[in-house]
Amino acid sequence: xxxxxxxxxxxxxxxxxxxxxxxxxxxxxxxxxxxxxxxxxxxxxxxxxxxxxxxxxxxxxxxxxxxxxxxxxxxxxxxxxxxxxxxxxxxxxxxxxxxxxxxxxxxxxxxxxxx
Amino acid sequence: xxxxxxxxxxxxxxxxxxxxxxxxxxxxxxxxxxxxxxxxxxxxxxxxxxxxxxxxxxxxxxxxxxxxxxxxxxxxxxxxxxxxxxxxxxxxxxxxxxxxxxxxxxxxxxxxxxxxx
Numbered sequence: 001x002x003x004x005x006x007x008x009x010x011x012x013x014x015x016x017x018x019x020x021x022x023x024x025x026x027x028x029x030x031x032x033x034x035x036x037x038x039x040x041x042x043x044x045x046x047x048x049x050x051x052x053x054x055x056x057x058x059x060x061x062x063x064x065x066x067x068x069x070x071x072x073x074x075x076x077x078x079x080x081x082x083x084x085x086x087x088x089x090x091x092x093x094x095x096x097x098x099x100x101x102x103x104x105x106x107x108x109x110x111x112x113x114x115x
Numbered sequence: 116x117x118x119x120x121x122x123x124x125x126x127x128x129x130x131x132x133x134x135x136x137x138x139x140x141x142x143x144x145x146x147x148x149x150x151x152x153x154x155x156x157x158x159x160x161x162x163x164x165x166x167x168x169x170x171x172x173x174x175x176x177x178x179x180x181x182x183x184x185x186x187x188x189x190x191x192x193x194x195x196x197x198x199x200x201x202x203x204x205x206x207x208x209x210x211x212x213x214x215x216x217x218x219x220x221x222x223x224x225x226x227x228x229x230x231x232x
Contacts, residue, residue, distance in 0.1 A: 043224050
């Protein structure tokens with residue numbers, strides 16, 4: 001079955017540091033890949049997505065590139081802010097004619113950014 | 116355009132009581148998904164519904180849990196005879212009609228946090 005593995009957290013950084021959160025996946029076919037962010041006490045918000053190999057999703061300074069050869073979708077940001085402190089989830093959605101938007105999530109990575 | 120609305124935001128139930136969680140999808144969305152987030156874990160798929168139909172309930176516990184999405188009104192996740200292990204955050208997501216070959220993103224509500232005491 002499909003699965004998503006994220007690097008274990010928590011991750012603690014100082015403001016303006018570089019961020020990488022690793023995500024690898026196992027899937028049959030050609031899934032779409034997503035990063036969701038969950039701020040404290042809130043629901044998930046879509047951060048970025050990529051629907052095919054070599055696509056780069058980007059939003060709010062975050063980027064992730066869909067690497068089919070390494071089955072990875074690592075999240076990066078060049079300079080984090082305190083407001084980026086949240087839980088980040090990598091997820092996949094199997095694509096194809098009969099599939100639907102049932103997401104498989106990684107376990108989440110807690111990011112804390114200190115001033 | 117209002118987002119996915121869930122209510123209540125917080126729900127406290129005693130063991131053995133029933134819990135009803137409601138989800139109103141975004142306007143124009145005909146697909147609803149329920150996910151459960153246990154403490155310190157990621158989200159796990161529970162059930163996928165379209166209007167008046169359960170499409171995939173492979174993630175639903177075999178007993179005590181049921182879901183519906185009637186022709187009119189919100190989707191309901193119902194948990195009968197709750198136990199402490201049901202304490203979790205329950206998230207609803209909705210999406211529009213899926214286009215073959217490309218997955219539309221699912222939009223999530225803020226969740227209902229169920230506490231069983």
